[in-house]
Amino acid sequence: MKTKLYDIAHSRAGDKGNTLTLSLIPYLAEDYHLLCEQVTAEAVKKQLQGIVAGEVTRYELPNLPALNFVCKQALMGGVTISLTMDTHGKSLSYALLEMEIEK
Amino acid sequence: MKNKIRIGCGAGFSGDRLETAVILAEKGELDYLVLECLAERTIALAQKRKMQDASKGYDPLLERRIELLLPILTQKKVRLITNMGAANPIAAAQVICQIATRLNISVMVAALTGDDVLSQLTGEEMALETDKPLNASGQPISANAYLGIEALLPALATSADIIITGRVADPSLFVAPLVHEFGWSTDDYEKLGQGTVIGHLLECAGQLTGGYFADPGKKDVPDFAHLGHPFADVSPDGTALFSKVEGTGGILSLATAKEQLLYEVMDPSQYITPDVVADFTGVYLQEVEKNKIRAWGGRGTAKPATLKVSVGYAAGFVGEGEISYAGSNALGRAQLAGQVIKQRLASSFSDLRIDYIGSTSVHRKTFGQHPEPYEVRLRVAGKAKTAAQAATIGEEVEALYTNGPAGGGGARKYVHEVVGIVSTLIPRNKVNSTVTLVKS
Numbered sequence: 001m002k003t004k005l006y007d008i009a010h011s012r013a014g015d016k017g018n019t020l021t022l023s024l025i026p027y028l029a030e031d032y033h034l035l036c037e038q039v040t041a042e043a044v045k046k047q048l049q050g051i052v053a054g055e056v057t058r059y060e061l062p063n064l065p066a067l068n069f070v071c072k073q074a075l076m077g078g079v080t081i082s083l084t085m086d087t088h089g090k091s092l093s094y095a096l097l098e099m100e101i102e103k
Numbered sequence: 104m105k106n107k108i109r110i111g112c113g114a115g116f117s118g119d120r121l122e123t124a125v126i127l128a129e130k131g132e133l134d135y136l137v138l139e140c141l142a143e144r145t146i147a148l149a150q151k152r153k154m155q156d157a158s159k160g161y162d163p164l165l166e167r168r169i170e171l172l173l174p175i176l177t178q179k180k181v182r183l184i185t186n187m188g189a190a191n192p193i194a195a196a197q198v199i200c201q202i203a204t205r206l207n208i209s210v211m212v213a214a215l216t217g218d219d220v221l222s223q224l225t226g227e228e229m230a231l232e233t234d235k236p237l238n239a240s241g242q243p244i245s246a247n248a249y250l251g252i253e254a255l256l257p258a259l260a261t262s263a264d265i266i267i268t269g270r271v272a273d274p275s276l277f278v279a280p281l282v283h284e285f286g287w288s289t290d291d292y293e294k295l296g297q298g299t300v301i302g303h304l305l306e307c308a309g310q311l312t313g314g315y316f317a318d319p320g321k322k323d324v325p326d327f328a329h330l331g332h333p334f335a336d337v338s339p340d341g342t343a344l345f346s347k348v349e350g351t352g353g354i355l356s357l358a359t360a361k362e363q364l365l366y367e368v369m370d371p372s373q374y375i376t377p378d379v380v381a382d383f384t385g386v387y388l389q390e391v392e393k394n395k396i397r398a399w400g401g402r403g404t405a406k407p408a409t410l411k412v413s414v415g416y417a418a419g420f421v422g423e424g425e426i427s428y429a430g431s432n433a434l435g436r437a438q439l440a441g442q443v444i445k446q447r448l449a450s451s452f453s454d455l456r457i458d459y460i461g462s463t464s465v466h467r468k469t470f471g472q473h474p475e476p477y478e479v480r481l482r483v484a485g486k487a488k489t490a491a492q493a494a495t496i497g498e499e500v501e502a503l504y505t506n507g508p509a510g511g512g513g514a515r516k517y518v519h520e521v522v523g524i525v526s527t528l529i530p531r532n533k534v535n536s537t538v539t540l541v542k543s
Contacts, residue, residue: 010358012366014365021367
């Protein structure tokens, strides 16, 4: 069955220059392995097509548990010079949570 | 040595709410209050204010915050550490003393300077973001090194009631009082790593206690309107218990703490500050009771040989215009307006941003199928070398009233100056910090 990440996890976006960071935290620790299996760096890059132009790297934090994604060239130049509405990319946590996985 | 230090954070950015810090100072039984008010761009803007008026360049809310807080801080014997000095910590210290004199309060302020390294740069240094010399981005107008605990400790060693700084790494504002009180060695990287975890969790204030978290029905935050800001009780071994003032709103849970722990973090095993390369991957969080979270397990390795320098440069002006359409075919009319504006401005703006607010403006696309919105706001933005040229965008959008599609309303136009930010590295030994004491 397809499930939106929104239903099983939460996320906060942050910015460093033109780089976007996205945490992904399961509500239930038991869903962490699902996220590890299906929410790969490649899958996130595909989900954020048209938003993230650069490389996506995934970091695992099993003791929380949580994943952290670092997305390069994601903010149209970064907070200070970007022409986009959301110059920090703060709303993009919810772009990740729109992703669907198999549960 | 005390067996516990309580540090609260009453502001997580320059525009943060005023009353949260007052509540923390009044009822938090704090040893230290930290106000973190300096973003990357804020200091460049402050530098510009200082260039216009040498007595300015500190945080624009400094006076209002200090007037509210000073009597309470004095009465409760809470020490204040803040980066509200921005581009001019000494002027900020003088302003604080003037307020103190007016309030008949005796205060000593330690102003920390030395972060301003603009005169030391040639412009030929490489920018980390572009791999090109700094000058290639634009003429630098400010350059501030991120100072750390080594710069803060001499200020803490004085008897100053308030320590006011310019650019200091945010977690260092919290790590420094821990090192000062517990006598941690500045090369005890395990402790400094854990201290950095504490600082990182606190530095955005309300973001730890339910701010930037709420999602009704999914992540509910009780009594949100009265969101309280957090404090931590830190033990000499670095273990910390996070909480907030009894009776304040908000929530401090594993979920809020996890979101904040990873906020703006790149590689969690290498979180670089001037003090330590902190490792967050061993951090454990435990809910001890409602609204009380214990954190331990932060580690670290040796600090870098260089300091990061944030460089601001003039990047021209942005002009914006907005107008709304509602009812049947709102999106169609907004899109027609967008096309018309693009054509009308084509000769002067090659890179014009056209957004449809209510549809695709923040994510720059939509995911899945969505019904057409009832109302749509057109937003047009572009960059220009002069304010006058930037203003033509808003002028054209406003002119859609009589020269655009049917039913446009609520036009607004804006122009703002743009300061770009790039960063570079500077050898630690080229940065010399100074503490200046100012008394009321």
